[in-house]
Amino acid sequence: MTSTATGGDHRSLPVPDGLDGMRLDQAVSRLFGLSRTAAAALVDAGDALVDGAARQNSHKVRAGSWLEVTLPAPVAPPTVVPQAVPGLTVVYADDDIVVVDKPVGVAAHPSPGWTGPTVIGGLAAIGHRISTSGAAERQGVVHRLDVGTTGIMAVAKSEQAYTALKRAFKYREVEKRYHAVVQGHPDPSRGTIDAPIDRHPHHDYRWAVVSDGKPSVTHYDTIEAFPAASLLDVRLETGRTPPIRVHCPPRRPPGGGHHPTGADPTLSARLELRRQWLHARSLTFAHPRTGDDVTFVSEYPDDLARALTILRD
DSSP states (O other): OEEOTTSOEEEEEEOOGGGTTOBHHHHHHHHHTOOHHHHHHHHHTTOEEETTEEOOTTOBOOTTOEEEEEEOOOOOOOOOOOOOOTTOEEEEEOSSEEEEEEOTTOBSSOOTTOOSOBHHHHHHHTTOOOOOOSOGGGTTBSSOOOTTOEEEEEEEOSHHHHHHHHHHHHTTOSEEEEEEEEESOOSSSEEEEEOOEEEOSSOTTSEEEOTTSBOOEEEEEEEEEOSSEEEEEEEESSOOSSHHHHHSOSSOOTTSOOOOBTTSHHHHHHTTOSSOOEEEEEEEEEOTTTOOEEEEEOOOOHHHHHHHHHHHO
16 A cells, blocks of 8 residues: 555555445445445546556446555544524433424534534534534534434433433434425325335435345325325334435336425425425434433424415415
């Protein structure tokens, strides 16, 4: 292994038998411990070669071939900067946990490329001490909501709480309920979608239902039916990324299937939304210190409530 002029590392490894026939970006990800996104970017940039030649991400590698990868210099992790976050509401707080109602446009924690407000930065700005467990930029974070998703989010303040809540999420002992608006009327009106999720086989920046993906189970029930849409109560049994949007894709597959969420441009425009109609409605878990079940509920923010009024009219 040698260092490059830019500070990165040049590495070469043979393709093992177990990766024979795998896509190049997947093989690079597995062999060099990179995310699929990072591996695909290296291949696109010509920094991942097969037997000395540049290939496409979809190229199938063969056992015994040599992969040569130039890894970029490590990037320092983003840091938490205390910053007041308008609309971030503390629903509950004690010595172990703090539960917030997250507004739209706010990330859970700092990440590369994100310069906007974060829940962690907002809590720091109002004086909440957060657990030091976890990576530096996301200490105390036991689960996340997307920037465009509003609703209930819990953060650990004590080390005991962090350990207990991470375990609870891992072993599906937390009940996460979302409300979502979808086009049309699901048939049946209530049911379970059991479909594995992983990176899209052709578009690494997307997630998709794939046969060899990780298990993902979503339960849904229709709360209210409108002339051309439905409001669903969705309970996530597994914590796959991002199960609601994948199990309800933007376009309905041929012959039936699932229904698009409010992220669909046509539906969002009709509802005067700049985002999907998706809200983290409630969170139920055993309090990490007392063991008692606690439930926290978030009301719909103004834009989602207004969208429902449009649908009812």
